[in-house]
Amino acid sequence: MTSQLTAPAPEPFDAKNFLRQVTRQAGVYQMYNAEGEILYVGKAKNLKNRLTSYFQSSANLAPKTRSLVTRIHHIEVTVTNTEAEALLLEQNLIKQQRPPFNILLRDDKSYPYIMFTSGDEFPRLGIHRGVKRKGVQYFGPFPNAGAVRSSLSFLQKTFRLRQCEDSVFNNRTRPCLQHQIDRCTAPCVGLISEQEYRADIRHAEMFLLGKSDALIVELADLMEAASAQLEFEKAAAYRDQIAALKRVQAQQIVESGNSDIDVVALEMQAGIACVHLIYVRQGRILGSKSYFPRLGAEESSEEVLEGFLGQFYLQGAGRDYPRVVVLSHAPESLPVLSEALQKQSGKNVSFISDLRGQRQKWMQMAQLAARENLQARLASKQNTQQRFEALQELLRLDEIPERLECFDISHSHGELTVASCVVFDTNGPLKSDYRRFNIEGITGGDDYAAMEQALRRRYLRLQKGEGKLPDVLLVDGGKGQLNRAREVLDELGVAGVYLMGVAKGTTRKAGFETLLLEHGEVSVDGDSPALHLIQHIRDESHRFAITGHKQRRDKKRRTSTLEEIPGIGAKRRRELLRHFGGLQEVRKASIEDLAKVPLISKKMAEDIYRALNSE
Incomplete structure (x- = not known):
C-alpha cells in the first residue's frame, strides 16, 4: 500500500500582525495570492486605515471584496510623499501588471x-x-x-x-x-x-x-x-x-463658446459598466465614444468612475487634455487626480460635477448615450462586442471597428445577377443600411465585373455624402476579388477602409475559411470570436444576395411570358394575375376561363392560350 503526499495548504494571511506593522503614510499596496500572482493594486492617503477596511467583518464587505480578501497571501506596500504620487504609481502598476480585481481599460493607442x-x-x-x-x-x-x-x-x-x-x-x-x-x-x-x-x-x-x-x-x-x-x-x-x-x-445645437471639455457619464447595470465620453473642442462636439471597462473589486459608481479616470487620463501618454472634465459622479479623489495630472503633464485640468446650463445639457446627452449603449450590450445575445474586440486584435487595428460591410454576388448560370451589401455595427446587423444592386451590362458569370460594378455604385454614392464609409470592408471571394476591390477604392479616392477577402477553404466547410488581407493570408482558430463574426456577416450577405436574386428571377417568370404576347399590357397582365392568382394558374386556364377576365376579349383569350401552350 502506497501513500500519496499532498502539498500543505498555504497558511492564512495574518491580517492582525500585518496591520500592527503597517504605516499611516500615503502609498500604494499590492495584494498577492499564494502562487505569488498579483490580485489587486490600490492607493491610499493613509495605508493603515485603508488596509484595515478590508479585514473588518465579512458581512460588511461587498461580494467581490470578500472574494479578494479570501485569496490574499501577502501584501506589499510602497510609501510615497503625497497621495498624488501614490495615484501615479498605482496607475503605472495597474498598466504593467493588469491585476484581475482592478478596473481595466483597453489601451486606446493614439487618437486621430x-x-x-x-x-x-x-x-x-x-x-x-x-x-x-x-x-x-x-x-x-x-x-x-x-x-x-x-x-x-x-x-x-x-x-x-x-x-x-x-x-x-x-x-x-x-x-x-x-x-x-x-x-x-x-x-x-x-x-x-x-x-x-x-x-x-x-x-x-x-x-x-x-x-x-x-x-x-x-x-x-x-x-x-x-x-x-x-x-x-x-x-x-x-x-x-x-x-x-x-x-x-x-x-450643432450644443455649440457654446470656445470651451475644451470632456463630458464623462457612467451607467452601471448587471455587473457591466458603460462610460460614455463626449469630446467638445473649441465649443463644438467632435464626437463621442463609449467604453466598457472590466470591473474589479470596486462596487460603487464613484469607485468605478475613479478607477476609469485614473487609467484614462494618467496612462494616456501624449494625450491632449481638456481644460475641464464634466462628471456624472463625484469621486472623493478628484483633487488628487487633478494634482497628479498636473505633475505628469503640466496641465491644469478641472474636474467638476456641479452642473448647470449648457454643461448640464451635454451631461444629459452623455447619460442617455451611456444608458442606451449599456442596454444594447446587455441585450446582445451573440456577444457582438466581444467579437468586434476579437476582430480588432486579429487585424491589429488601433481601435474597435464600428462599422463592417460585406459584399456577395448571386446569379443563375450568369443570368439576373444581384449583388448584396450588408452592414454590421457593434450592435449586430444594421438592416436599414442593407443594399442590393441589380447588375447589368456585364458578361454573364463574370463575378469580378459584378463585384466591381457593385462596389463602384456603392462607394460613389458614399463619396457624394449619401451614407457612411465602413471601417472594414469584406468581399466574399479570393485574391482576385480583393485586388479588384482595392482598384475600385483607389480609383474613387476612398481612404481609411480596411479590406479583407473571405475565401472558402479547400474543404468548403465553415471554420476552414481562408482570410485574405492585402499583405497576405491570416490564420485563425475555428473557435475564434473574430471568425464567428466574419462568418456571420458573410452568411448574411450570401442570404441577402440569394434572396434578391430569387425575387428578381421569380418576378421575371411571373411576367416575362405575358409581356411577350401582343396586346397584353400592364393592366391586362395585372387583371390576369389577380384573377388566377399566378402565372401557373393562367397557363392551366381554358380559353373560356381566360375570356371571363376583365379587359380580356375572346380573341385575346385565344392569343393568350396559344402563346402559353405553344409547346
Whole structure:
C-alpha cells in the first residue's frame, strides 16, 4: 500500500500582525495570492486605515471584496510623499501588471487628428495618428476614425481640398474622379491658383477652430464682391459654402463658446459598466465614444468612475487634455487626480460635477448615450462586442471597428445577377443600411465585373455624402476579388477602409475559411470570436444576395411570358394575375376561363392560350 503526499495548504494571511506593522503614510499596496500572482493594486492617503477596511467583518464587505480578501497571501506596500504620487504609481502598476480585481481599460493607442501639410505649396488634408511632425498643422483630437471621416467629408465637399498622397499629386496629368464629383479643385493640374487654394485652407482652419460665425461673415462679403464683379459662378460657390456651414450650425445645437471639455457619464447595470465620453473642442462636439471597462473589486459608481479616470487620463501618454472634465459622479479623489495630472503633464485640468446650463445639457446627452449603449450590450445575445474586440486584435487595428460591410454576388448560370451589401455595427446587423444592386451590362458569370460594378455604385454614392464609409470592408471571394476591390477604392479616392477577402477553404466547410488581407493570408482558430463574426456577416450577405436574386428571377417568370404576347399590357397582365392568382394558374386556364377576365376579349383569350401552350 502506497501513500500519496499532498502539498500543505498555504497558511492564512495574518491580517492582525500585518496591520500592527503597517504605516499611516500615503502609498500604494499590492495584494498577492499564494502562487505569488498579483490580485489587486490600490492607493491610499493613509495605508493603515485603508488596509484595515478590508479585514473588518465579512458581512460588511461587498461580494467581490470578500472574494479578494479570501485569496490574499501577502501584501506589499510602497510609501510615497503625497497621495498624488501614490495615484501615479498605482496607475503605472495597474498598466504593467493588469491585476484581475482592478478596473481595466483597453489601451486606446493614439487618437486621430485632422492635419494640413502646411509646408506644401498646395497643402494636403488628411488623417494622422502617432507622433506629431514639424511643419504640419493638427486639429483634434477626435474620439475615433469615424468622427474624423465625417469632418473630412464635410471639409472636402465644402472647401474642395485635396486628400491624395504626394506621390499621386505630383504625377497627375489630368483631374481625378474627386474633381469630377466636385470634391477637389484639382490643384495637381493647375485648375486653381496657390493663392485661391490657400484661402480655402484658411477657411477650413477657421471652421476647425470653431470660428464658423466669423467664417460665414467673411464668405458673405466674398460672395457680394464676386457678384459685383459679375463672377456669378464664384459667388454661387461661396453661397453653397455658407449654406453648408449653416446646416452644420443647425445640427450643432450644443455649440457654446470656445470651451475644451470632456463630458464623462457612467451607467452601471448587471455587473457591466458603460462610460460614455463626449469630446467638445473649441465649443463644438467632435464626437463621442463609449467604453466598457472590466470591473474589479470596486462596487460603487464613484469607485468605478475613479478607477476609469485614473487609467484614462494618467496612462494616456501624449494625450491632449481638456481644460475641464464634466462628471456624472463625484469621486472623493478628484483633487488628487487633478494634482497628479498636473505633475505628469503640466496641465491644469478641472474636474467638476456641479452642473448647470449648457454643461448640464451635454451631461444629459452623455447619460442617455451611456444608458442606451449599456442596454444594447446587455441585450446582445451573440456577444457582438466581444467579437468586434476579437476582430480588432486579429487585424491589429488601433481601435474597435464600428462599422463592417460585406459584399456577395448571386446569379443563375450568369443570368439576373444581384449583388448584396450588408452592414454590421457593434450592435449586430444594421438592416436599414442593407443594399442590393441589380447588375447589368456585364458578361454573364463574370463575378469580378459584378463585384466591381457593385462596389463602384456603392462607394460613389458614399463619396457624394449619401451614407457612411465602413471601417472594414469584406468581399466574399479570393485574391482576385480583393485586388479588384482595392482598384475600385483607389480609383474613387476612398481612404481609411480596411479590406479583407473571405475565401472558402479547400474543404468548403465553415471554420476552414481562408482570410485574405492585402499583405497576405491570416490564420485563425475555428473557435475564434473574430471568425464567428466574419462568418456571420458573410452568411448574411450570401442570404441577402440569394434572396434578391430569387425575387428578381421569380418576378421575371411571373411576367416575362405575358409581356411577350401582343396586346397584353400592364393592366391586362395585372387583371390576369389577380384573377388566377399566378402565372401557373393562367397557363392551366381554358380559353373560356381566360375570356371571363376583365379587359380580356375572346380573341385575346385565344392569343393568350396559344402563346402559353405553344409547346
